[in-house]
Amino acid sequence: MGFFELQKRAKAQWLALEERTHIKIGTATCGRAAGALEVLQAFEEELFKRNLNVPIVQVGCIGLCYAEPLVIISKPQSYRILYPNVTPELVPRLVDGYIEGEDPCLELALGTLEIDERGFPSIPELPRFEYECRLILRNCGFIDPTNIYHYIANGGYSSLAKALNMEATEIIQEVLRSGLRGRGGAGFPTGIKWEHCYKAPGSVKYVICNADEGDPGAFMDRVILESDPQQVIEGMVIAGYTIGAQEGYIYIRAEYPLAIERVKKALKEAEEIGILGKNILESNFNFFISIIQGAGAFVSGEATALVEAMEGKRSEPRVRPPRLSEKGLWGSPTLLNNVKTFSYIPIIINKGSQEFASIGTEKSKGTAVFTLAGKVNYPGLTEVPMGTTLRRLVYDIAGGMKGGKKFKAVQIGGPSGGCIPESLLDIPIDYDSLQHAGSMMGSGGMIFMDEEDCAVDTARFFLDFTTKESCGKCTMCRLGTLQLLNLLEEICSGKAKIEDLDLLRDLAEDVKVGSLCGLGRSAPNPVLTTVRYFEEEYRAHILEKRCPALVCKDLIAFYILPEKCDRACEHCILVCPTKAIKGEKGEMKVIDQEKCSKCGTCLEVCPHEYQAVVKLSPLDKLPSGETKG
Amino acid sequence: MKQQEEDLSRLSSIFETYGNERKGLIPILLEIQKEFGYLPKEALKKVATFLNLKPIEVWGVATFYNQFRLTPLGKTHIKVCMGTACHLAGGRLVLEALERELHLKVGETSEDGQFSLERVACIGCCMLAPVIVIKDEIYPKMSPFKVEESMLPYRQESESFIEKRRKD
Ligand SMILES: Cc1cc2nc3c(=O)[nH]c(=O)nc-3n(C[C@H](O)[C@H](O)[C@H](O)COP(=O)(O)O)c2cc1C
Numbered sequence: 123m124g125f126f127e128l129q130k131r132a133k134a135q136w137l138a139l140e141e142r143t144h145i146k147i148g149t150a151t152c153g154r155a156a157g158a159l160e161v162l163q164a165f166e167e168e169l170f171k172r173n174l175n176v177p178i179v180q181v182g183c184i185g186l187c188y189a190e191p192l193v194i195i196s197k198p199q200s201y202r203i204l205y206p207n208v209t210p211e212l213v214p215r216l217v218d219g220y221i222e223g224e225d226p227c228l229e230l231a232l233g234t235l236e237i238d239e240r241g242f243p244s245i246p247e248l249p250r251f252e253y254e255c256r257l258i259l260r261n262c263g264f265i266d267p268t269n270i271y272h273y274i275a276n277g278g279y280s281s282l283a284k285a286l287n288m289e290a291t292e293i294i295q296e297v298l299r300s301g302l303r304g305r306g307g308a309g310f311p312t313g314i315k316w317e318h319c320y321k322a323p324g325s326v327k328y329v330i331c332n333a334d335e336g337d338p339g340a341f342m343d344r345v346i347l348e349s350d351p352q353q354v355i356e357g358m359v360i361a362g363y364t365i366g367a368q369e370g371y372i373y374i375r376a377e378y379p380l381a382i383e384r385v386k387k388a389l390k391e392a393e394e395i396g397i398l399g400k401n402i403l404e405s406n407f408n409f410f411i412s413i414i415q416g417a418g419a420f421v422s423g424e425a426t427a428l429v430e431a432m433e434g435k436r437s438e439p440r441v442r443p444p445r446l447s448e449k450g451l452w453g454s455p456t457l458l459n460n461v462k463t464f465s466y467i468p469i470i471i472n473k474g475s476q477e478f479a480s481i482g483t484e485k486s487k488g489t490a491v492f493t494l495a496g497k498v499n500y501p502g503l504t505e506v507p508m509g510t511t512l513r514r515l516v517y518d519i520a521g522g523m524k525g526g527k528k529f530k531a532v533q534i535g536g537p538s539g540g541c542i543p544e545s546l547l548d549i550p551i552d553y554d555s556l557q558h559a560g561s562m563m564g565s566g567g568m569i570f571m572d573e574e575d576c577a578v579d580t581a582r583f584f585l586d587f588t589t590k591e592s593c594g595k596c597t598m599c600r601l602g603t604l605q606l607l608n609l610l611e612e613i614c615s616g617k618a619k620i621e622d623l624d625l626l627r628d629l630a631e632d633v634k635v636g637s638l639c640g641l642g643r644s645a646p647n648p649v650l651t652t653v654r655y656f657e658e659e660y661r662a663h664i665l666e667k668r669c670p671a672l673v674c675k676d677l678i679a680f681y682i683l684p685e686k687c688d689r690a691c692e693h694c695i696l697v698c699p700t701k702a703i704k705g706e707k708g709e710m711k712v713i714d715q716e717k718c719s720k721c722g723t724c725l726e727v728c729p730h731e732y733q734a735v736v737k738l739s740p741l742d743k744l745p746s747g748e749t750k751g
Numbered sequence: 752m753k754q755q756e757e758d759l760s761r762l763s764s765i766f767e768t769y770g771n772e773r774k775g776l777i778p779i780l781l782e783i784q785k786e787f788g789y790l791p792k793e794a795l796k797k798v799a800t801f802l803n804l805k806p807i808e809v810w811g812v813a814t815f816y817n818q819f820r821l822t823p824l825g826k827t828h829i830k831v832c833m834g835t836a837c838h839l840a841g842g843r844l845v846l847e848a849l850e851r852e853l854h855l856k857v858g859e860t861s862e863d864g865q866f867s868l869e870r871v872a873c874i875g876c877c878m879l880a881p882v883i884v885i886k887d888e889i890y891p892k893m894s895p896f897k898v899e900e901s902m903l904p905y906r907q908e909s910e911s912f913i914e915k916r917r918k919d
């Protein structure tokens with residue numbers, strides 16, 4: 123079938139849906155964890171009971187993770203309304219109200235998707251949407267990821283149709299002019315990579331999509347694959363056509379079963395309608411894509427290590443040169459890009475490089491996708507123009523810090539990135555400014571920390587991760603990171619000397635230069651940035667044996683304030699897993715510091731009106747007479 | 752727990768699907784693990800023969816990747832997220848509480864084969880941190896206090912299992 127015919131069919135199908143009252147439920151992994159499948163079932167049962175024929179469309183993730191499970195109810199002559207945190211119990215009310223009746227249940231709604239002249243807060247007017255610029259997230263949460271016609275109806279595959287009528291060199295010029303840089307972390311100019319692969323001699327070439335997403339705090343690639351997989355496929359097919367490849371692979375980490383399932387389905391659909399396979403869209407171009415499941419190793423995300431894994435070996439990075447674009451998978455020229463990088467391609471081809479390049483900063487064009495997690499009010503996923511400030515992200519998009527606490531730092535880019543303190547909140551974020559601040563874009567995962575998070579412990583956490591994940595090829599990475607971890611553990615437990623701080627810095631620099639791949643070269647970033655921006659905190663741990671954030675276990679104690687303990691209440695005694703709390707009924711409760719495992723359960727259950735349990739640091743703050751744990 | 756005898760005849764159909772090229776190694780291992788729940792040593796030897804590799808090469812790959820397990824899982828497998836968001840939200844305390852509750856160290860399977868405990872990195876639900884996964888179901892916003900409660904149904908299952916075994 124030609125593209126025109128497909129488009130007609132898709133538009134008719136989409137219109138038929140839009141003309142009816144229908145329900146959209148976000149059932150990506152995050153929605154499911156919050157109970158979306160139960161809500162889906164409740165809707166199905168309720169509609170069945172009432173004999174209503176209302177289509178339910180399962181969509182991906184809109185990025186407002188704090189509001190999951192999220193339901194959109196659309197009525198043709200009325201507003202599309204977004205309902206947050208829907209539970210099965212709310213379902214009959216919604217069906218009564220807005221599906222059968224005309225009551226939009228505003229008290230349950232987050233907003234409408236249209237501007238409302240009655241002054242009801244409409245979604246596009248929420249600050250978050252005002253500052254966002256959704257290019258590759260535009261369809262996420264609005265289309266059915268398992269229905270290729272939804273994608274086509276919303277502009278999908280028109281770029282491929284256009285590209286198939288362009289010369290390869292023209293496409294490369296467009297990508298070059300767009301200024302697109304790889305979204306896998308390092309920010310290598312995509313156009314240059316494509317040109318290398320195009321020019322590399324050889325009749326067999328490969329395209330690989332890196333969906334390994336190894337940063338233990340980032341999930342945008344998962345969201346894209348679960349919510350709009352066709353755009354990634356479209357980008358890959360265009361890449362294949364451009365460089366002259368016939369085979370493509372998507373390497374997905376095994377921890378993402380739903381993403382794998384949805385991509386599988388998407389590939390099958392694309393094959394069925396002639397967008398993958400032989401004679402794509404009636405051209406003479408052939409392209410096939412298969413899925414390769416990762417086996418779980420952070421280093422596999424590194425381009426050359428990924429190729430090793432695909433060849434069935436231990437995933438150890440190769441020495442470059444040769445680059446993958448000359449000698450990649452099974453020795454052939456290989457183009458490897460990240461999920462997001464491929465997703466931008468259809469947009470650039472469709473709208474033209476100029477429009478893309480008009481967004482962003484001088485050296486970083488387009489938008490950036492960030493996952494927002496940690497101590498903010500509205501965690502989730504966002505897409506903003508490059509150059510947006512951190513302040514805007516924290517306060518306007520993520521809704522500020524939870525509980526009104528003070529912003530302390532944000533960790534960007536996971537184990538390869540660094541901690542950025544409050545004093546840098548106003549820097550415009552792009553590849554270069556982050557590098558300058560000692561961090562890097564990396565995955566784009568952002569974890570916000572408040573005063574209750576310890577900078578030293580965070581560095582220790584990341585080093586613990588990288589030591590476990592180092593493939594062991596380079597000595598500096600294998601043993602250097604271990605030494606760094608040991609030093610950090612000594613600091614966290616109050617056993618370090620002040621000279622260790624210099625040792626930590628020196629060693630971190632050595633690990634950086636002594637490692638072959640980005641894992642070892644960036645592993646010290648969390649250490650170096652926390653030492654640079656939070657040296658005081660390190661000193662408190664070392665010199666005063668005090669953890670200012672009250673996190674490091676060896677330096678804190680739990681204590682029950684005698685003047686606040688209610689005496690009659692026994693909550694803490696009942697829950698203490700180590701039976702460390704003593705005190706008869708009606709008596710004061712006391713924690714036996716020898717037995718206390720510092721799990722914090724007593725603090726969690728102590729009724730809010732008493733707040734008798736507190737954390738103390740350093741240990742000598744404990745009143746004398748208490749045993750010091 | 753001790754390795755049981757596994758019925759390795761199921762291997763041949765896996766081998767057939769993938770063919771004997773080296774690139775099939777990891778998919779074959781994943782498939783074997785799906786079948787048995789772990790990688791039995793004998794199976795690894797058979798894979799080596801099939802792919803014409805030295806056993807040590809297969810062993811090297813099997814021990815490199817986090818997904819692969821060389822011991823069987825418990826009936827109730829519990830994964831504790833130790834990603835960044837979960838760590839900051841107290842994931843370690845949750846892990847310790849589970850270790851205490853189940854008398855298991857992370858990475859172990861209980862004697863009776865009922866429980867196993869594993870740490871994983873981010874499962875992509877950071878806004879619900881800290882999370883644990885019990886038998887593929889995600890438990891959001893955990894705390895040490897909630898651990899005992901979440902284990903209750905599985906404990907009962909385990910106790911009835913012990914009962915039954917006693918009767919047999
Ligand atoms: C330790 C390590 C882990 C990496 N993990 C990923 C990853 O999970 N996903 C990814 O796209 N790139 C990852 N990269 C970057 C890749 O090496 C590569 O630069 C990127 O995938 C290229 O795609 P791009 O040009 O589209 O950015 C990682 C790099 C290193 C050093």
Ligand code: FES
Pocket residue numbers: 338339340832833834835836837838872873874875876877878880881882
């Ligand atoms: S850090 Fe635990 S789900 Fe992401």
